[in-house]
Amino acid sequence: MRESVDDFADHLARVRNRSAHTVRAYVTDVVSLLDHAVRMGCVDLAELDLTVLRSWLAKQRTMGAARTSLARRAASARTFSAWAHRSGLLPADVAAPLASPKAHRELPTVLRADQAAALMAAPGRAAAPPNATDRTAAPPQAADLPAAGQDEPVLLRDRVLLELLYGTGIRISEACGLDVADVDHGRRVVRVLGKGGRERAVPYGVPAQRALDVWLSRGRPALAGPGSGSALLLGARGGRLNPTTARRIVAGYAERAGLPRTSPHGLRHSAATHLLEGGADLRAVQELLGHSSLASTQIYTHVSVERLRAAYRQAHPRA
Structure with a gap:
């Protein structure tokens, strides 16, 4: 066996x-x-x-x-x-009729559009000198955040990380796995290698482009070292940014900005939700997220209460 x-x-x-x-x-x-x-x-x-x-x-x-x-x-x-x-090791596929309990999926916190905008601006606020209250109330994740006055490259890295996660909806492992050559500045898309080795092109917007431009011109060259290789996002010591560190960075900025507890997965879910609320087709969202089946996208995204209310007011004769 x-x-x-x-x-x-x-x-x-x-x-x-x-x-x-x-x-x-x-x-x-x-x-x-x-x-x-x-x-x-x-x-x-x-x-x-x-x-x-x-x-x-x-x-x-x-x-x-x-x-x-x-x-x-x-x-x-x-x-x-x-x-x-x-493979001929079993006379029949004995597990084919095996039933399994339906997994209960808890949806992560979804930021409102204004909350997402506040999170994107958080690295800029982090660069401002904090007052005494801010200093004493620093969240546990603050160890992974640049302190006031710290080198600008780390702040630029954090800003581009947040912009890419929310602007594209890619997974944290996909973001940390990006190389410099994966960014197509002309078409504003990133080439992502997702689950199962499936490759897809994901567009990003103007704010992410601006953050990328500044990071690549001023931030990355300052952090790059012998171990950087072709990695797009670098850690403070010059190596490829680690997903665990990236998760703490996202959570730390969210807490510093006074937002609900947020993770990269929450940003991915927020991006998908905001796309749907803006009228994006479910199939398009499926392709952007890199889901192999539409069922995954239907589970992963949800329709906001505001969208349901709008549909009700528009369609129901007694609204």
Whole structure:
């Protein structure tokens, strides 16, 4: 069974082009499943059946696994079963009928347009000398933010990071993975390598272009060093900006600006919501976000109360 797990991991990485994080999660689930199968008396992979699969999920549920975790583990089992059947290791795709609980998805905080604008301007405010109150009330994330009077390049980097995240709706991993050559200044688009190695071109607006121009002319050259390579966004020490640090930067500026708790994912969701509220087609938003199916976009975005009210007032005879 160990050999089959290794082959499955190789299939996910090489054939399905899954990320290292996804491969690790799926392999962990499959190892847990096969350990449970052995405890139930299975001596060979071919003895795996639906009863064992359901028993494994039931045990996970009794151990307190969340609905999202159960849904992912069921998906791991279905993917493994389908692969094992195609590879001749299972006589049938035993996990095909395996049901999984519908994962409950909590939508992140969505900023209003004016709040998003305030966040975009936050790096500029950070450059102003703070008063005594500001100094004593610095948020925990402030360690990742430039202090007043700190080198201008860091502020320029933070501004372009925020403008790109909100202006394009790309994922934080995609933003940190951008190279200088991925920016097409003439067409105002960035070339993004998304999940599954899928490439897409995402447009950005004039504010992001201005932030990029200043960053590339004055900010990046000042931070660049031997380890910078072709990375577009750099950390304070000159290496490629780390997604974890970028998340703390976004959260810190949001708190400093007095906004609700905000993450890069929240900015992505805000961008999609504002596009829909502005009349963008759902298919266009799907393409911009890099979702493989429209269902993902429908779950990821939501229609604001204001838009529902406007539609009601326009269409309902008793409005």
